[in-house]
Amino acid sequence: xxxxxxxxxxxxxxxxxxxxxxxxxxxxxxxxxxxxxxxxxxxxxxxxxxxxxxxxxxxxxxxxxxxxxxxxxxxxxxxxxxxxxxxxxxxxxxxxxxxxxxxxxxxxxxxxxxxxxxxxxxxxxxxxxxxxxxxxxxxxxxxxxxxxxxxxxxxxxxxxxxxxxxxxxxxxxxxxxxxxxxxxxxxxxxxxxxxxxxxxxxxxxxxxxxxxxxxxxxxxxxxxxxxxxxxxxxxxxxxxxx
Amino acid sequence: xxxxxxxxxxxxxxxxxxxxxxxxxxxxxxxxxxxxxxxxxxxxxxxxxxxxxxxxxxxxxxxxxxxxxxxxxxxxxxxxxxxxxxxxxxxxxxxxxxxxxxxxxxxxxxxxxxxxxxxxxxxxxxxxxxxxxxxxxxxxxxxxxxxxxxxxxxxxxxxxxxxxxxxxxxxxxxxxxxxxxxxxxxxxxxxxxxxxxxxxxxxxxxxxxxxxxxxxxxxxxxxxxxxxxxxxxxxxxxxxxxxxxxxxxxxxxxxxxxxxxxxxxxxxxxxxxxxxxxxxxxxxxxxxxxxxxxxxxxxxxxxxxxxxxxxxxxxxxxxxxxxxxxxxxxxxxxxxxxxxxxxxxxxxxxxxxxxxxxxxxxxxxx
Numbered sequence: 001x002x003x004x005x006x007x008x009x010x011x012x013x014x015x016x017x018x019x020x021x022x023x024x025x026x027x028x029x030x031x032x033x034x035x036x037x038x039x040x041x042x043x044x045x046x047x048x049x050x051x052x053x054x055x056x057x058x059x060x061x062x063x064x065x066x067x068x069x070x071x072x073x074x075x076x077x078x079x080x081x082x083x084x085x086x087x088x089x090x091x092x093x094x095x096x097x098x099x100x101x102x103x104x105x106x107x108x109x110x111x112x113x114x115x116x117x118x119x120x121x122x123x124x125x126x127x128x129x130x131x132x133x134x135x136x137x138x139x140x141x142x143x144x145x146x147x148x149x150x151x152x153x154x155x156x157x158x159x160x161x162x163x164x165x166x167x168x169x170x171x172x173x174x175x176x177x178x179x180x181x182x183x184x185x186x187x188x189x190x191x192x193x194x195x196x197x198x199x200x201x202x203x204x205x206x207x208x209x210x211x212x213x214x215x216x217x218x219x220x221x222x223x224x225x226x227x228x229x230x231x232x233x234x235x236x237x238x239x240x241x242x
Numbered sequence: 243x244x245x246x247x248x249x250x251x252x253x254x255x256x257x258x259x260x261x262x263x264x265x266x267x268x269x270x271x272x273x274x275x276x277x278x279x280x281x282x283x284x285x286x287x288x289x290x291x292x293x294x295x296x297x298x299x300x301x302x303x304x305x306x307x308x309x310x311x312x313x314x315x316x317x318x319x320x321x322x323x324x325x326x327x328x329x330x331x332x333x334x335x336x337x338x339x340x341x342x343x344x345x346x347x348x349x350x351x352x353x354x355x356x357x358x359x360x361x362x363x364x365x366x367x368x369x370x371x372x373x374x375x376x377x378x379x380x381x382x383x384x385x386x387x388x389x390x391x392x393x394x395x396x397x398x399x400x401x402x403x404x405x406x407x408x409x410x411x412x413x414x415x416x417x418x419x420x421x422x423x424x425x426x427x428x429x430x431x432x433x434x435x436x437x438x439x440x441x442x443x444x445x446x447x448x449x450x451x452x453x454x455x456x457x458x459x460x461x462x463x464x465x466x467x468x469x470x471x472x473x474x475x476x477x478x479x480x481x482x483x484x485x486x487x488x489x490x491x492x493x494x495x496x497x498x499x500x501x502x503x504x505x506x507x508x509x510x511x512x513x514x515x516x517x518x519x520x521x522x523x524x525x526x527x528x529x530x531x532x533x534x535x536x537x538x539x540x541x542x543x544x545x546x547x548x549x550x551x552x553x554x555x556x557x558x559x560x561x562x563x564x565x566x567x568x569x570x571x572x573x574x575x576x577x578x579x580x581x582x583x584x585x586x587x588x589x590x591x592x593x594x595x596x597x598x599x600x601x602x603x604x605x606x607x608x
Contacts, residue, residue, distance in 0.1 A: 037460040037577070078569070079453035079582075080376045081608040097461065103504040111501040111537060115452075116467030120460060141454060141569035141581065149454045151608055157471045157501070157539075170504050209603050211347035211377045 038120045040095030044127040050093040050181040054171055057085035057147060059192045061136045065089070066169065068185050073192040074152055074163060074200055078141055082153035082162075082200055083115075084189060085144055086169055087131030094175040095121035095129040102148025104189070105168040106158040112170070113157055115148045122146075152189055153204035162204040163191045273388040275333045275430035280317070286329075287317025289410070290430035294361075296337060296414045296422040301585055303413040304361040305369040307346070307354035311404040319435070326399035326441050327381070329392065329434035336387040337422025339413040339586060340486065341429050342595075344378035346407035354407045369411065370584040372451070377606060378409065380447040382431075383595045385486060385522050395481060395527050397442030398599045399435070415586050445481075446601030448472070448540065451608060452592040455544070457490050458579035459558070462548035465493075466592055470607035471501050471539035474600070478534050482526040482597030483514045488590050490546045490580055491519040496594060498534050499541035507541055526597070534598075544592035551578065551588065561588055 044051075055063050056072045066072060066086075074082040086102040101116035121129030132146040148171070155162040169187050174180040191200035202214035272278050280288035289308050296302055310325055319325070334341060346352075351368040352360060352375065362369035381400060384390040394400075402408075414427035450470040457464060472478045485494035496514035497507040513532050516522040534540075551557050558578035565571040565579055583589030 037462075077454065077608075079451065079608045080373060083608075097463065099465070101467065101504055109537065111471065112469070112504055113471075114467065114469040114504055114541070116465070116543075117454075118461060118464035118466075137570065137572070140571055140575070142456065142565065142571040142575035142579070145454050145456045151468070154606065154608075156603060156605055156607075157473050172504055210379065210606055213348070 038096035040121050040123050040129055043093060043095045043121065043123060043129045044091035046092070048092045050173070050175070050179045051091050052171065052173055052181045052183050053089040054169060054183055054185050055087045055089060055131065056169075057087070057132075057136050057138070057144070059138075061138050063087060063130070063132055063136055066185050066187060068187075070185070070187050071190045071192070072169065072187045074189050074204060075138060076193060076196050076200070077144065077149055079149070081151060082191075082204055083149045083151050084169070085136070085147035086150050086171060087147040088171060088173060089128055089130045090121060090173060090181070091128045093173070093179045093181070094177055095123060097176045099174045100131065100148055101172045102150045103170045104150050104152055105170060106160065107166055107168060108159040111157055113151050115150050117145070117148065119146050153200065153208070154210060155204045155206060155208045156210065158206065161206050163189050163201065165189075272333055273336075275335055275428040278331065278333045278430040278432060281432050281434050283318035286432060286434040287313045287319065288430060288432050289313055289408075291410065291412060291428055293335075293426050293428040296416045296425060296427045298416050301339075301364050301413070301415045301417060302361060302427065303367075303369050303411065303584060304359065305352055306410045306412070307358045308408045308410065309354070310402055310406050310408060313433075314404055322404055324438065325402040325404065325433065326435045326438060327402060327433050328394050328399045328436040330382045330390070331432040331434070332382065332384050332390045333430045334384065334387050334412075335422075335424055335426060335428040337414050337416060337424065337427060338385075338387055338429070339415045340383065340385045341410065341412045342383045343381040343431070344375055344409045344411065345381060345402065346409055347377045347379070350374050352409070354409075365583065365585045372453075375409065375411075376608075379606075380449045380595060381408065383484070384524060385484060386524065390524065392482070392526055393434075394445060395531065395599075397440060398445050398481070399441045399443075400445040400447075401441065417587050443599040444601040445597060445599045446603070446605070448594070448596040448598065448605040448607070450540070450542065450594045450606070452544065453582040453608070455582050455590055455592050456579045457546040457548050457590055458577040459548055460577040463546070465543055465545040467506065467541065467543045468592075468607065469499060469501070469539055469541050470594070470596075470605060471537070472534065472598065472602055472605065473537060474602040475536050476600070477536050478538075478598045478600065478602070480513065480532040480534060480540075480596060480598045481530055482524065482595075483530065484522055484524040484595050485514060485516050485542065485544070486522065486591050486593040486595070487519055487544050487546070488580075488586050489519050490549060490590055491544060492547050493517055493543070493545040494522065495543045496596070497541040498532060499539050500535055501537055501539045503541075506543065540594065540596055542594045546580075546590065548578075548580070555587055564588055
């Protein structure tokens with residue numbers, strides 16, 4: 001998508017810098033990167049191995065620890081589908097520019113769906129840091145971007161319904177210095193948003209086909225929403241793609 | 243265009259690393275949509291947008307709808323029979339940011355029965371709203387100006403039905419990070435078909451978009467990774483791929499993936515790489531013919547570098563306003579972030595387009 005105007009400018013620029021390049025080496029494509037404004041710094045003890053605890057956001061926006069046997073909420077994010085927002089509490093690692101990968105694993109097929117992102121931890125003043133804060137506004141993309149947006153639905157991947165069945169959550173973190181930690185937990189995803197429950201049950205059902213019409217009750221379950229929070233949390237419009 | 247740069251350097255400098263040839267190249271392919279010759283009658287059809295002005299400072303993304311039965315009839319094809327798309331030609335006038343072709347499914351803010359053309363400008367309007375086509379399978383896409391001419395492998399066809407609608411979405415930019423040198427946009431498309439008995443494998447498409455991305459001053463070098471599975475109990479063959487991000491994008495990669503690994507696959511599994519946001523490669527057959535194991539998929543990664551926004555365009559204040567207005571971001575979370583959105587100048591993307599056979603289902607991953 002170079003236009004002739006851009007190309008002419010590139011030619012002039014290349015020719016103008018040729019002499020200098022020949023003598024001093026050509027510059028890279030980026031100027032010096034701007035200073036890092038992250039303030040988290042190193043958390044905890046550099047002599048110890050990193051420690052992480054798993055957390056997830058409920059439909060009321062509360063970030064809570066998760067462990068084996070817990071429910072995790074399937075939430076309609078701005079991007080559509082259903083995700084589980086998975087984060088961590090961590091120590092003994094660099095809280096700036098941390099690489100977080102969150103995954104959900106189908107225990108039958110062992111297949112996973114993955115979301116990874118670079119983020120900064122929020123310090124809690126006790127040598128630990130967390131992804132996001134204690135309470136997350138689910139329509140605030142800045143807040144939910146601090147968690148792995150683990151994609152669960154549309155369910156075009158699992159051998160079972162992606163709700164009310166046990167799955168495994170796996171989280172891997174690596175800091176800029178290469179310190180790494182992994183943690184897993186067996187959880188049960190739940191279509192926990194009352195307002196969007198029918199659509200959730202439909203698109204998270206085993207064998208969902210893209211474009212399939214979702215009518216009320218298509219999920220095949222009439223069980224009451226499980227206790228995974230109370231707020232509706234429906235996000236605004238997904239803005240735009242191009 | 244890169245050739246023009248090389249020739250200019252050859253003429254103006256003695257750059258030793260650039261090979262300067264005097265050989266005569268074949269005539270360039272058609273780059274003018276109005277000059278694209280249609281397929282032979284009975285073997286395909288052509289459809290196009292009108293030529294439209296793209297004034298300076300404008301981003302236009304517009305959606306044009308076409309009924310396949312009408313296109314087939316105009317192309318002299320039998321009524322009611324499937325369209326077995328085997329070769330696609332797309333010609334765009336310079337300045338295009340992208341064009342995508344979708345099959346219309348669930349209708350929300352876009353409905354061809356209500357409007358066959360929906361023009362949207364500067365990030366506003368239904369043709370900028372991705373929820374309107376979130377379950378519409380991809381048919382073809384290109385991000386390059388000029389001609390895309392792609393014939394699928396022998397016996398491979400994207401099978402479409404005549405009662406379907408197509409949506410041609412075109413995005414032109416005439417701003418600072420990209421321009422439209424002609425001041426006009428225009429797209430023409432040829433569908434070349436093969437007979438039903440020549441179809442051995444149906445082609446499918448995979449589209450994935452990562453919308454929860456943020457490239458911020460306080461987290462200036464982020465990367466985002468995602469996955470998408472074919473969910474096919476037999477191996478599939480990837481025959482086309484391209485990635486899409488904006489000017490903060492530095493590295494786009496796609497890997498063959500067994501769908502059980504959580505981390506990035508090994509380098510040997512990489513089948514697509516782009517470090518050119520405004521001229522991304524479209525890797526395709528015959529060069530790309532990659533077998534992915536049964537139940538496998540694609541692992542992809544988008545890497546970015548935050549750069550200060552243009553003060554002339556409003557600087558950080560403008561980015562923060564978009565972030566606040568669009569995503570309800572709280573004041574304490576504002577950090578001069580480029581977020582997901584339609585405008586090249588102030589938003590970012592991380593999208594993959596993958597073409598494969600045999601088709602399982604159409605696949606969209608969010």
